[in-house]
Amino acid sequence: MAQCLRGKAAAAAAAGVSAPWRRAASASYHHTIQAVPRETSGPRAAARERRHGRVPAVLLTLAGASPGNGVAHRKLLTAERKQLVEMVKQSPYFLSTPVRLQVRAGERSNAVVHSGTVLPIKVHRDESTGHILNLVMVQADEGTMLKVNLPVEFKGESACPGLKKGGFLQKIRTSLVYLCPAEHIPPKIEVDLANLDVGDRVLMHNIPVHPSLKLLSKNETMPVCKILASKPVESETMQDLKS
Incomplete structure (x- = not known):
């Protein structure tokens, strides 16, 4: 199976197509958070994601366009730690800058199941190492307060x-x-x-x-x-x- 995946990656590279999980850094790389759905939550699941170089994330959708309506939906996601580190490094105002979010069906999938504009509102870091532990975002559609x-x-x-x-x-x-x-x-x-x-x-x-x-x-x-x-x-x- 591993040989098969390597063969497909080599074929894609020969054709000039980058595998979705190995995209080269570009302008859009620093303005679009790449994520995939996450089915399980909890400390153990989060630790497993971090061991594999990923950051557990949550996308909040408000109940309405007006403030005070509460949260209507929470979507569990996982994002690439390397990319988030680069985005935070590139933007000193990361927590007050709306960015694009693209959610693919899986780590090795090109199928996009969700996309839109989000606002990062909280980044949890390890106090001793400074490593990003969790990311919280809110859906920032036009007209949302x-x-x-x-x-x-x-x-x-x-x-x-x-x-x-x-x-x-x-x-x-x-x-x-x-x-x-x-x-x-x-x-x-x-x-x-x-x-x-x-x-x-x-x-x-x-x-x-x-x-x-x-x-x-x-x-x-x-x-x-x-x-x-x-x-x-x-x-x-x-x-x-x-x-």
């Missing part, structure tokens, strides 16, 4: 008047939660510091975003960052706790 934790990125530090005077940038929030239509999810939220002087601050609701995004916060007037006159000194209490 998703709650997304978006990373905050600060830009314009070199032009910031307050920082040029020797001020200190106090970063208060590193992420913000928005309700976003799947088709308008931004990979990040940019905060421009170019016009900020000492004493200035940027509030949550002052950050320009697409009009379809809704900030989910109990207090939208909370600051995301401040330009302080100098770096704050740790309180004696904190120093006591560290000593």
Whole structure:
């Protein structure tokens, strides 16, 4: 059987056709998660998948286009660990970037049983090794409203008047939660510091975003960052706790 498979692979290579489980890295390779169905769950089944170089994954489908309807369906999948590692490495905003998902009937099958756009929402890693253990995705069809934790990125530090005077940038929030239509999810939220002087601050609701995004916060007037006159000194209490 092994000789037969090798023979088929060689024939495919001679014909210029790559076997589906040995596709060469390409642009689509970094934007389409390749997966196959997984029939069993649990620690033992998950450990078996990892031993074979795969990552157990779950695809969640919401009950409706509106938020708060809960999960309608959970689909068990398994993805290639090598590919996921590459995708996470290539995209610093992996958990806020919709990607394509292609589910084939089996590891050595070309038959596609499901395809669509998904949003990775959780990557579980081993605390000691950093290896990816599990992946959770949600179906991100156009029109679906998703709650997304978006990373905050600060830009314009070199032009910031307050920082040029020797001020200190106090970063208060590193992420913000928005309700976003799947088709308008931004990979990040940019905060421009170019016009900020000492004493200035940027509030949550002052950050320009697409009009379809809704900030989910109990207090939208909370600051995301401040330009302080100098770096704050740790309180004696904190120093006591560290000593």
